[in-house]
Amino acid sequence: MSANPQLDSQGRLQHLLTIDGLPASIITQILNTAQHFKETGADSKKLPLLAGKSVFNLFFEPSTRTRTTFEIAAKRLSADVINLNVAASSQSKGETLLDTVDNLSAMSADMFVVRHAESGAAHMIARHVAPGIHVVNAGDGRHAHPTQALLDMFTIRHFKGSFENLRVAIIGDVLHSRVARSQIHALTTLKVPEVRVIAPKTLIPKDVEHMGVHVYHDMETGLKDVDVVMTLRLQNERMNGALLPSREEFFKYYGLTQEKLSAARPDAIVMHPGPMNRGVEIDSAVADGPQSVILSQVTFGIFVRMAVMAILAENT
């Protein structure tokens, strides 16, 4: 394995591309910085940490929530934010990804927040940009969505205090999920003793056990005594075909209902990265119920993204 491309020679964060290989100390630093922003009311006043810096939101794939929270986070740090919906502009004119990046770099970008449909796109951009320009992966293919996983860790720590005694279950389409991969790396790096994934065999990646998780195929045993339940979004195009026969059958066997949730610990929290498919991976009664912390995830996401950008700017 080549050297970790997101750290500099002193081990400082230069890009946030994946949780895979990120030291626990950096994850904790990000969570603590986010905590600081939360406690000091950084949601109501602007901080000057990114003043004079330009953050380019480079979205090759549509997104509302992630792009918006990155934009809010950057603006609260006083950055100039430029949103580019690349899918609709240069790429359709045949410009290559790296040409696009070069052109924006020439407009003195300091940071790129990148979302792309292909795994590895953010890594490639990070390898290409000049030193001092930071890349934040806002989701690449099936590979990674590190800020989502970090905000999930922030949420877990907020509600559960620590990670050392938890049992966590991730339910649904692990195979195609960048969120699940980043969550698994974050949970195992933070020493969560038991991480489970629950899904039919068609949605479990090969050798996923090597990532440190236990595989379950039924909800009742998979959810037994867990402290945290993390549901995943099931993409529409996966619902009918050779992976799953129908959304109805998926919901019946793997949709999170109050009844299935009762196997978990009574104080278990329920999370979802959004946007939710109610009645597919999660029942409305659970999504809106007392154990759901889904809206807290969204709020915390801003603090976590602020923390990531602030730390990267400090490491310039």
Place this chain on the structure above:
Amino acid sequence: MKILIRGARLIDATQKLDKVGDLCIAAGRVIGVDRTPEGFTPNRTIDAQGLIVAPGLVDLSARLREPGFEYLATLESEMAAAVAGGVTSLACPPDTDPTLDEPGLVEMLKYRAQGLNQCRVFPIGALTAGLEGQRITEMAELRDAGCLGFSQAMRPIADTQVLARALAYAATFNFCVWLQPQDAHLGHGGFAHDGEVASRLGLAAIPVTAETVAIATILLLMRETGARVHFCRISSARGLDMIHEARKEGLPVTCDVGVHHLHLSEMDIGWFDSNCHLSPPLRSIRDRDALRAAACNGLIDAICSDHSPVDEDTKQVPFAESSIGATGLELLLPLTLKWGKERGLGLGETLERVTAKPAQILGIAAGTLQEGSLADICIFDPNAEWKVEAASIVSQGKNTPFLGYNMQGRVQYTLVGGQLIFDRSPKNNKNA
């Protein structure tokens, strides 16, 4: 032209030869091995002390990209790369544009190659028209035009009935069918071995079953049709087990491996290194080790470069979007030597995998230094170290997973038909 190669270590597995001596060449053929025929007076003497003289390499798969992909590489550039790598005969797969499915195209390619007077080029004809897997080609006509085998390159036939008929038709004429075992559906849309690395990186995957299901199908059809099959680019331990069983049963089956697969595994993808985007995919370390052992014990007959020059720009994109392939002609010798050395295999047996054995599979008189044979010869310095860099590669394709690596073993001279075609001495070669 009479050439005397003096003082070299002569290596040739076909005559169990390994000794220091002279080699005499006249009228394009070897006329004296470790002896000077009476009255032989050379026009040219090559002092080869400290060098190894071996049969010219025979490469079972090198894409020259002509016709159709001249922007990637040309016959000129790739044949020059071949001789710089000591390759004197090569088979080129039919996945050109248009595909090699008509005798005229094959004749044109052979004619062009002959005119360039570098290495020998042996086209492999398309098994089905346009490699589309629907209509079989005029195999007998293609053979008459110069095709030594028939292949689908990297495009499996989805319709098993067509495959069965193509094998039966080829068997009619006792033609060898070259197939890269790859199920048309399993692993479709995948880019990397279905294992730990693809799972971690979130790359759509190609399972081992894509290979084994295809091998099973082909072996069953071989029994039925009596076809001879050469399996190209075996990548998995399980695939090897099946071929081993078929051999024991007496089926006429041979196989080769790409030289990259003897050294690399899925782990080498690291963080999305698109230079490791190959077909078949680099598999697990266990698979790689099985391939290394099988090439050693003879289950794998031949090692090929699987040379596939690609455009640099098409590797500067996310892994899944990147072109498949790597440059290989100039790495075949050093990488084979490295494998042989690491396995403790003698030089004769090591080189046999890239000379006599592939020549046998192709059915050509090459891969030997025996007196009377064509003087296709590779003279290399086994100790020369060189660094793999864009500037040190002659091929137009510069992409390789070994970029930046040091290689040991470098070709000094290449002779084809008794002519000195390549000479690395600085005064003779700007690429040296």
